[in-house]
Each structure stands twice: as structure tokens, then as C-alpha cells.
Amino acid sequence: MAIAKIVATKKAQSALEFLTTYGWAFLVILIMIGALSYFGVLDPSRFLPDKCLFGAGLGACQEFTAMSTSVLFKVTNNFGTPVNLAALGSGTSVTVNGLSTACTPTINASLAAGTTSGIGTALNTIGVWNASQTMYVNISCPGGIQLGERPTIDVVLSYTPSGLTYQKSVSGTVSVKRTQ
Numbered sequence: 001m002a003i004a005k006i007v008a009t010k011k012a013q014s015a016l017e018f019l020t021t022y023g024w025a026f027l028v029i030l031i032m033i034g035a036l037s038y039f040g041v042l043d044p045s046r047f048l049p050d051k052c053l054f055g056a057g058l059g060a061c062q063e064f065t066a067m068s069t070s071v072l073f074k075v076t077n078n079f080g081t082p083v084n085l086a087a088l089g090s091g092t093s094v095t096v097n098g099l100s101t102a103c104t105p106t107i108n109a110s111l112a113a114g115t116t117s118g119i120g121t122a123l124n125t126i127g128v129w130n131a132s133q134t135m136y137v138n139i140s141c142p143g144g145i146q147l148g149e150r151p152t153i154d155v156v157l158s159y160t161p162s163g164l165t166y167q168k169s170v171s172g173t174v175s176v177k178r179t180q
Contacts, residue, residue: 048150054172058157062134066178070140071153073174077135082128083159085109091158091167094139098152098175101143105153108138128162139174150177 036042052061057079064073077083086092088107096103111133129135139153153174158167 048175050176052172052174052176054155054157055170057170058172061174064174064176066145066149066151066176067180068178069142069144070138071145071151071174071176072136072138074134074136075172077129077131077133079159079161080131082130082162084162085129086158086160086167091156091169093156095154096139096141096151097154098150099141099143100146100149101141103141103143103151105139105141107155108140110136129159145178147178147180150175 033042050064052064052073054060054075057077058075059078061073061075064071066072088094092107094105094107096105111129137155139155141151145151154171155174156169156171158169160167
């Protein structure tokens with residue numbers, strides 16, 4: 001009987017040593033993965049593509065880029081009807097995330113390249129946005145966008161189709177890395 005007890009104890013000791021050895025190895029691997037992710041080596045946002053997508057009626061942006069203090073993009077009215085855009089705060093909103101500095105964004109838009117008119121104080125400073133017409137949008141952050149940063153901008157554009165009374169909205173996201 002005494003011999004059977006000794007053999008059972010040796011098996012338990014072997015199993016415990018086996019689990020302890022692999023437990024330490026597993027712990028070292030977890031610490032290495034944690035250190036790599038802390039220092040940004042495993043940052044998945046480095047591998048994400050730039051995107052600019054809006055809901056039905058606008059679709060994807062044709063062009064978009066991030067500059068030192070602003071993000072620029074252009075979208076086309078694919079609603080099939082002229083629309084009147086609502087002012088910022090009257091249904092239209094812009095939210096910027098992912099910057100190292102605080103950003104209180106302003107939005108400027110125009111229907112002709114190189115000119116801007118603010119969507120802000122009046123109900124509609126753009127006027128009528130005709131079907132198939134391109135709008136150039138400039139969302140500026142006075143705090144600036146650092147090189148390598150990828151701001152994520154959530155935009156809600158509220159509009160009233162011509163001849164209708166009630167306001168509708170379309171939302172979109174612009175995420176672009178500043179490289180210049």
C-alpha cells in the first residue's frame with residue numbers, strides 16, 4: 001500500500017511542475033504582447049484604409065484629404081432632387097474624434113471649387129443644392145491635426161427637399177490620415 005501512495009504523489013508532482021512551467025511561459029507571452037501593444041507596435045489603425053462614406057443620397061466621397069488644420073472632401077447630391085441644407089446646430093452637426101488636441105470644428109461648404117460659404121448662422125447660406133451638383137466641404141479644427149493622426153469625423157447633414165416641409169438627415173463618416 002505504501003508504494004502505491006508514493007507513485008501517485010510523484011505523478012501529481014510531475015503534473016504540477018509541467019503546468020507551472022507552461023504557466024510561466026504563457027505569462028511571459030502575455031506580458032510581451034501587452035508591451036508591444038502599449039508601445040504601438042500592434043496598433044491596428046496603422047493598417048486601416050482612409051474612408052469617406054455617407055448614407056443613401058450622397059454615397060462615397062469623390063476626394064478627401066487631411067491638412068494641417070482641416071479635412072477637405074467633396075460629395076455630390078444624388079438625392080435626385082434639389083435640397084436646402086440646414087444650418088449647423090439646426091440639425092446639421094459635426095463631431096471630431098481621434099485627435100491629440102481638442103477640436104471645436106467649423107464647417108464651410110461651397111458649390112464651386114475654391115470658394116467657401118459658412119453653414120452656420122443662417123438657415124441655408126449655400127442656397128439650393130441642385131441634383132447631381134458637387135459640394136466642396138472644409139471641416140476645420142483650430143487646434144490642428146498632427147502628422148500621422150487619423151481624425152474620425154462624424155457628419156450629420158440635415159436637409160429639406162425642394163417642395164417639402166419636413167427636414168430629413170443623412171449621416172456619414174470621414175476617416176483620413178494626415179500624411180503631409
